[in-house]
Amino acid sequence: MSRYFDIDDIIMEDKHSTVFFKVGANGVGLLDPSAETNRVEQGSRVELPFWLANELYLRQAVSVNIPPCFNLKTRREIQADAACVDLRSRCPYFYELGCKVAPLIGDKTIGSFLLYAFMNRFKDILSKAHSAAFAVAPRFLPLLTKEEMQLYEAACSSMTGFKKWRVGGSRFEKASILGMKKRSSE
Amino acid sequence: MAGQSDPSLSMFSAAEVEFLAEDEMVEIVPNLNMDTLNLICGDFGPFRPQMATSVPLWLAVALKKRGKCTIRSPQWMSVENLTQVLEAERDSPAQFQPLPFHYVEISRLLFDNARDDIPDMYMARSLIEDIRDVRFHKFETGLEKISSSTHVVKLKNLSAMEVNIVRPFFVRALQAFAKHDSPQMIHHQQDAMSSRQTHVQDDGPRRDLRRR
Numbered sequence: 001m002s003r004y005f006d007i008d009d010i011i012m013e014d015k016h017s018t019v020f021f022k023v024g025a026n027g028v029g030l031l032d033p034s035a036e037t038n039r040v041e042q043g044s045r046v047e048l049p050f051w052l053a054n055e056l057y058l059r060q061a062v063s064v065n066i067p068p069c070f071n072l073k074t075r076r077e078i079q080a081d082a083a084c085v086d087l088r089s090r091c092p093y094f095y096e097l098g099c100k101v102a103p104l105i106g107d108k109t110i111g112s113f114l115l116y117a118f119m120n121r122f123k124d125i126l127s128k129a130h131s132a133a134f135a136v137a138p139r140f141l142p143l144l145t146k147e148e149m150q151l152y153e154a155a156c157s158s159m160t161g162f163k164k165w166r167v168g169g170s171r172f173e174k175a176s177i178l179g180m181k182k183r184s185s186e
Numbered sequence: 187m188a189g190q191s192d193p194s195l196s197m198f199s200a201a202e203v204e205f206l207a208e209d210e211m212v213e214i215v216p217n218l219n220m221d222t223l224n225l226i227c228g229d230f231g232p233f234r235p236q237m238a239t240s241v242p243l244w245l246a247v248a249l250k251k252r253g254k255c256t257i258r259s260p261q262w263m264s265v266e267n268l269t270q271v272l273e274a275e276r277d278s279p280a281q282f283q284p285l286p287f288h289y290v291e292i293s294r295l296l297f298d299n300a301r302d303d304i305p306d307m308y309m310a311r312s313l314i315e316d317i318r319d320v321r322f323h324k325f326e327t328g329l330e331k332i333s334s335s336t337h338v339v340k341l342k343n344l345s346a347m348e349v350n351i352v353r354p355f356f357v358r359a360l361q362a363f364a365k366h367d368s369p370q371m372i373h374h375q376q377d378a379m380s381s382r383q384t385h386v387q388d389d390g391p392r393r394d395l396r397r398r
Contacts, residue, residue: 095366115366122359123330147362154354158197162351165200168298 008146012093013051017101019062020045050097057104064104069094075113082120086143094145126151203350207291208244213258216249243292247299257300262286263293265306268313275320280328282321282343290318290347318348325352329359 021040025031029038032046040046048056056062069091077085087094095114102110126148144152198206209227215238222231223245230241238258241249249255261267262285274283286292293314301307325341325348339360 095362099365111366118362118366126329126355126359151355151358151362154358155352158351158354162200162347165204166294168294 008093009096012096013049013054013100015050015067015091015093015097016047017050017053017067018045018065019048019053019056020065021062023061025061050100054100054104064101066105067091067097067101070098070101070110070113078113078117078120082117083124084143085117085121087117087145087148088142092146095147121148126155197354198350200347200350203288203346204291204295207288207346208242208247208295210243210286210288210292211240212243212246212260212292212296213238213240214246214249214255215258216255218254243295247295250299250303257296257303259296259300259304260286260292262289263296263304263310263314265309265313268310268317272313272317272320275317275324279324282324282341284343285317285345288346289314290345321345321348 021042021044024042025040027038028040029035031048032040032044035041035044048062050067053062053064057064069087074085074090091097095118098110098114121144125144141149141152215236216233217235218233219235220231220233222229227242230245231239233239233255246255246257250257262271271283271285293311296304297307297311304310321344325344328341339356
């Protein structure tokens, strides 16, 4: 519940995933574009945003499929070379979504798969985040998910803060408002 | 993950670390006559010309700026000592050499304010920069060894400024590892064959903190 107001969480849950309806549902034909009447038949395949799929799953009205970003193709790519996989284009909230989806689907391997992916990417990319030269950095940046991006930015900002301090300069900064000359009112 | 969305994860700014460093004591040689200063943090003085006294760094810098003293360079900042430390740093790839906790800040303050008091200033300055680079590089290579079974990381002899730089990144990284390696994510795999390895890691979170 502490994440209820978290913007990242809200955006993440907006991702679509396919679900199979276990029961028929009246009055919500809007969800299924191929429905003729205003209802969703049992066993039909619908694309729903994750927050809706989650709630319906808790009410045991649907069974959820794996979101497309965790399919076999992605797994193979990550096993080949984790650091080069462009996770952001698949799903910018790769890890978060995986953590949420894992209990919903029957797939038990997501947890260790996420861990494996994160560890490898961490080793290759993030451990160099601190001292990454400006030329090197942009190559990796578009590949990172939101969480990795936060890690990276934390490292960068603390490093730049240190460098700025090292260069020196006055300890006191004059507030900018004091430097403004009075303008005569027009 | 309370701090994940907050980019400034309770971090000291570099200037604040420098402020804390100014409490370290240094030796000065005053050239004025002054009675004891009774301050809340302690009594300093009396100041007599050419008699060395020990004062906090902030006081030393203040006096120096007014031309009332000369600062004696600390023992560890001599060129011989720094060269030794640099050699030792380069020779031991896994350990950090013992250095004063605030060596980065103290050296910067002294270089900026007490240039003429330090023998071989340029040499000492470049040595300190080299030492800092080597230590930081050691830290980065150590980072790559963090795996999911790390619960406590012990880094001996890391200085205040270095700790401050890596703090946000390090904390977040460990949080992320803990999140992905938590028992809920992996526990249901204990029966699977491939989880023979993960089973070892699974015991970790339930034990008390122990060294890596």
